[in-house]
Amino acid sequence: MAKSVFGRFGVGILGDATLTLGAVETLMTCLPEISTSSRQKLLDGIIAAAAEHGPFDLEYGQPSNRHQLTLDAEQVISVCRGIIDHADATVRRTFANRLARADWVEAMPFLGYLAGDTDTGVRRRAYAGVKRHDPPLFQALKTIEELPTAAGRFAPSPTSFEVLSLSPDIELDTLPEESPTSQKEVSETTRPFTAIKRRTSLGYAPDRKTPSRGEITLLLRVEGAEDDAARSLDIRVPAGKEHATLLLHVSSQSASLSVEPEVQTIHVPRNGDSDEARVRVMALHPIDGEGEVAITIFDEFRLVGSIAVMFRAEVGDSTLILEKSRDMLFREAGDSGAAPYIGPTIQLSLTNEAPARIQFHMPALNESGQLEMVPLGNSRDDYDAFAVLNALAAASTRIESIEKNLGNPRKVGVESGDQVLELLAMDFHGIAREIVDNLISLQTRTVLARLDANAVVQWVLKNPKLDAVPWELAFQTAVQSTLKEPILLVRVPVRDDTGAAGSPRTAANVVASPQTKRRLVYVVGDGVASDATTLNGVLEVVNVARNKGLDVVPNVTGSAREPMNLLKLKNSVPQADIIHFLCHGIVESSGNLYLRIENTLGGQLLPHHIRTFALPKQPLVFVNACSSAAATFGAVGFTSFARSFLAAGASAYIGTLAPVVTATALRFATAFFDGLLGKGLSIAGAMNAAHADMAGDPDPTWRLYAVYGDLGVARVSAS
Known part of the structure; x- marks a missing residue:
């Protein structure tokens, strides 16, 4: 690489490009107009500068008419971002090729993005680069490539994976330069499968010779699976296969427990009991209280179940003795009807080191078509959920203070309401940047970059503490530049946070009374619809639902609002298919969080109140209130409205992570319900439609909406 006198990195090239308005634009113009060798040399210099977070100098033009320009470190990254969307496929190919060779770890998300390119040559080079640097990550990307996703993704061409047979030492420049071609788009696909139910049979046998050891056994049986009282799992067998393959991931956050194997697979025949899974447990030290072994179970489509086995370890007669104290199944059988493939699953768990880090895994198919749990790296920094929760509470207070002064910007220290919104955007981007840089592993960011627009990620949270983030x-694209916005993250809690035995959906076994119409219960809190604009927004959602034949039960009629205390609320929701709240969410200085339905104690809804609700119709719950999706402290640790509603029987939950501007909240809800009820979209489709509708909104608070649940069993739609 040639060095220039203007900085550490620089190249000189000859070409016909002329100086344009800016350095980045000039370089992007140069790229298609220069020779292949000059382009490679230029991109090598850009990549080297990006890896060192340094500036880059460029001399270009004919010998008699030379130009000079300098890119600072931020502009260098902007060029990298721009090249992945460059209109010239040969430029993208060369960039993928040079990235594949580069010793720049941060290049991986760019390769992930390029792996989804419309041009076959770009894709092959990107996949070759990923395979060279990180074979397990390549395996995860290949799984995404071969599974159906939302409409508009590009089907893999027959030549997409010819690179798989190439050796790691392949000279990428020798790959043929195909002409740019767009691959055929495919429509939304329902992957055919048969749903079967199996009853969980969990056992534990202590080691007679070594009391500090024992073995957990898990068998899934046909007998009793259809019994409503049975603790059963809903498993999906792919079409053409005689059995389902289940993947078990076992972990413990207790430093006193050791478990193995971490990952194993078992087969479940269509008409028989499963293989037996065996997990060896060893106590390393005495346990203060109980230690937990967490088991998550996946089929080829999604998370199907999770189990916690609790242990005690005490010293008796100078010997460490391990004993099982109890076990809990936290997910039960879902809807056995046909459902579309939702999207890739990424599991987040915590290591048992002190302090803990976040580790990421993804169920993926290996080259033999076998299901494996692929590691996707760890967070860079240690994870302290309490520190995150406190920081988010402080940020929420600041956000609320800023948004309250939209009409009085000088009080904030700026000149206009638009500048107030810019301040909010700075807060959001700063928090998001810290999450990306410190908490999301590089491999996970690469997988996210590979996804298409409108993709859905099932974000499986193995520990409730991870809900604090x-x-x-x-x-969002502004922070994670390689994402194709909108990508919808759906939080999938693997356990209920109460510690109660049995399924968290005990309410789902209650038989609902026959009802011809689906019901929407709309609860408007005190002091929310006090002006005509807000009231019209409320009535617009009501009208959309009524026009689709729903039985709408609002507590607002015309301009009159009926007070709604907790007792009335509890009695109004059991027959609801959709429950929608529009109210104020209050975060107290103590960390306590509640929904203010009325400005009285009897109108303050806390997460533990919802545990007394019965939601037999497994409704969609949308709480349009500030911080309604934020984690908070409950009687037994971390809790949230999302987890409480899901435990009461809800199939999906939508809330906000921090304060949201009321006008924005109404616009988002209207867009969501128009998609869900007006257009008959799925919950994921309606959320993506609302994101697209809000994308140009100057108020960034619409980005705070979070979705919880298993969308494979959440079946609310217009039909």
């Missing part, structure tokens, strides 16, 4: 803020 506003992950959604990191899923």
Whole structure:
């Protein structure tokens, strides 16, 4: 690489490009107009500067008419971002080729993005680069490539994976330069499968010779699976296969427990009991209280179940003795009807080191078509959920203070309401940048970059403490430049946070009374619809639902609002298919969080109140209130309205992570319900439609909406 006198990195090239308005634009113009060798040399210099976070100098033009320009470190990254969307496919190919060779770890998300390019040559080079640097990550990307996703993704061409047979030492420049071609688009696909139910049979046998050891056994049986009282799992067998393959991931956050194997697979025949899974447990030290072994179970489509086995370890007669104290199944069988493939699953768990880090895994198919749990790296920094929760509470207070002064910008220290919104955007981007840089692993960012627009990620949270992070803020193009916005993150809790035995959906076994119409219960809180604009927004959602034949039960009629205390609320929701709140969410200085339905104690809804609700119709719950999706402290640790509603029987939950401007909240809800009820979209489709509708809104608070649940069993639609 040639060095220039203007900086550490620089090249000189000859070409016909002329100086344009800016350095970045000039370089982007040069790229298609220069020779292949000059382009390679130029991109090598850009990549080297990006890897060192340094500036880059460029001399270009004919010998008699030379130009000079300098890119600072930020502009260098802007060029990298721009090249992945460059109109010239040969430029993108060369960039993918040079990235594949580069010793720049941060290049991986760019390769992930290029792996989804419309041009076959770009894709092959990107996949070759990923395979060279990180074979397990390549395996995860290949799984995404071969699974159906939302409408508009590009089907893999027959030559997409010819690179798989190439050796790691392949000279990428020798790959043929195909002409740019767009691959055929495919429509939304329902992957055919048969749903079967199996009853969980969990056992534990202590080691007679070594009391500090024991073995957990898990068998899934046919007998009793259809019994409503049975603790059963809903498993999906792919079409053409005689059995389902289940993947078990076992972990413990207790430093006193060791478990193995971490990952194993078992087969479940269509008409028989499963293989037996065996997990060896060893106590390393005495346990203060109980230690937990967490087991998550995946089929080829999604998370199907999670189990916690609790242990005690005490010293008796100078010997460490391990004993099982109890076990809990936290997910039960879902809807056995046909459902579309939702999207890739990424599991987040915590290591048992002190302090803990976040580790990422993804169920993926290996080259033999076998299901494996692929590691996607760890967070860079240690994870302290309490520190995150406190920081988010402080940020929420600041956001609320800023948004309250939209009409009085000088009080904030700026000149206009638009500048107030810019301040909010700075807060959001700063928080999101910290999440991306410190908490989301590089491999996970690469997988996210590979996804298409409108993709859905099932974000499986193995520990309730991980709910404290506003992950959604990191899923935006302004922060994670390689994402194709909008990508919808759906939080999938694997367990209920109460510690109660049995399924968290005990209410789902209650038989609902026959009802000809689906019901929407719309609860408007005190002091929300006090002006005509807000009231019209409320009535617009009501009208959309009524026009689609729903039985709408609002507590607002015309301009009159009926007070709604907790007792009335509890009695109004059991027959609801959709529950929608529009109210104020209050975060107290103590960290306590409640929904203010009325300005009285009897109108303050806390997460633990919802545990007393019965939601037999497994409704969609949308709480349009400030901080309604934020984690808070409950009687037994971390809790949230989302987890409480899901435990009461809700199939999906939508809320906000921090304060949201009321006008924005109404616009978002209207867009969502227009998609869900007016256009008959799925919950994921309606959320993506609302994101697209709000994308140009100057108020950034619409990005705070979070979705919880298993969308494979959440079946609310217009039909």
